Amino acid sequence: MIVRLIVFLLIFTLLWYLVKRILTLLDKTTQKTRPPHQGNTSFDADVEQMVICKKCGVYTPRNHAIKANETDFYCSQEHYDQRKK
Ligand SMILES: [Zn+2]
Secondary structure (H helix, E strand, O other): OHHHHHHHHHHHHHHHHHHHHHHHHHHHHHHHHOOOOOOOOOOOOOOOOEEEEOOOOOEEEOOOOEEOOOOOEEOOHHHHHHHHO
8 A cells, every 4th residue: 555655756746857857948948939029139120129318218119200400309390309409
């Protein structure tokens, strides 16, 4: 009777270990496919880059912002016009 219990516990422990191992492996593979969030200065093409309006400090998608030069962006035509004055 006690032998059966030991065998059962051994099988249970082995299964538990295998499940944990598989979960860790799955987690590692999903982390590989995901783009890194920290320490990456380059942006992916599918991620829309946000720029800060030089006038009001609002974050605007780069393709919606009005570009004054390589570093200066504005959220609207109004703010861009105010820059000139
Ligand atoms: Zn603005």
